[in-house]
Amino acid sequence: MKYQGYLIDLDGTIYRGTEPIPAGRRFVESLQKQEIPFLFLTNNTTKTPAMVASRLKNEFAINVPEETVYTATLATIDYMKDLHLGNKVYIIGEPGLVEPILAAGFVWDEETPDYVVVGLDTELTYEKFVKATLAIQKGGKFIGTNPDKNIPTERGLLPGAGSVIAMVEASTQQKATYIGKPEAIIMDKAIEILNLKKSEVLMVGDNYTTDILAGINNQVDSLLVLSGFTQKAEVATLPEAPTYVVDSLDEWSFE
Structure with missing residues (x-):
């Protein structure tokens, strides 16, 4: 076909x-x-579309515009805009998740955000986990970037975004809305x-x-x-x- x-x-x-x-x-x-x-x-929410396109070009000789890359980050932004719950957000994630969300007009709020977005974060701390838990308990919409429990690496299968999200699901006793x-x-x-x-x-x-x-x-x-x-x-x-x-x-x- x-x-x-x-x-x-x-x-x-x-x-x-x-x-x-x-x-x-x-x-x-x-x-x-x-x-x-x-x-x-x-x-993958750790890299922006521009970073992905650059990597494809420089490492794999594949020349594509960044517009051909649609990440779970972009889908998360589109989803939040469609919901119209507000523009305040708290995020557990890497710069590839945080920066595009803020650039799209959302405002950082650790106390009473409209959305709590949880993704892979290699700098995850207990305090970030606490803030996400409390914000969701106060009514923040709980969004998980993707359900991938593990990511394959040369070291073996490492924890993925799904594992981080599962921790917050356990502490809040709420299921995330998954995007990816x-x-x-x-x-x-x-x-x-x-x-x-x-x-x-x-x-x-x-x-x-x-x-x-x-x-x-x-x-x-x-x-x-x-x-x-x-x-x-x-x-x-x-x-x-x-x-x-x-x-x-x-x-x-x-x-």
Whole structure:
């Protein structure tokens, strides 16, 4: 089937950590050559779209404008603007989460914020945890950037944003509203940006629990590429099959 637009994961799909996946670069170049619109869809809130685009260019020889990168941070900003609860916010997160939210017009408030946004924070302290807990207890809307419990690194599986959010869920006895893949919020916003229907879009990624379920849960066709997280041996036992499975993105036909 010929799709009118593509949503593409990054780590494990276009590159693997610091290692390029050549088929990923060729896949992007094919989209560009055919002028098929696409967005890189990432749960990573530690880097801005400009930082992601710069890294793609400098480390992986992939030249794309920052407008093609849609992060869980941007989806969080769009979600908060849509809610219209106010503009006060308290955030647990890295500069890649904090700075764009403040630049979008939200104001820092540690006491009575309208929103409490929790993401990955490698400088997490008990005091940040306390402030988030108290702010939510006072009525702040509890938002989790993404549900990823772990992040793969050369050291092993480290705690991800989902682990930090789970701590705040435990202390407040409230569930967060999750933004990133596989949730509907980031998917609906991304498809809106592409200005396409769900039936016209393909979600491409290497991780069944985030990328592929983002497609399955939101009525978007999915392409699982076995170049990263989900292994070939797991495919036969997946609860619901992706629309397509390939060993390499070189195998994909755009027709």
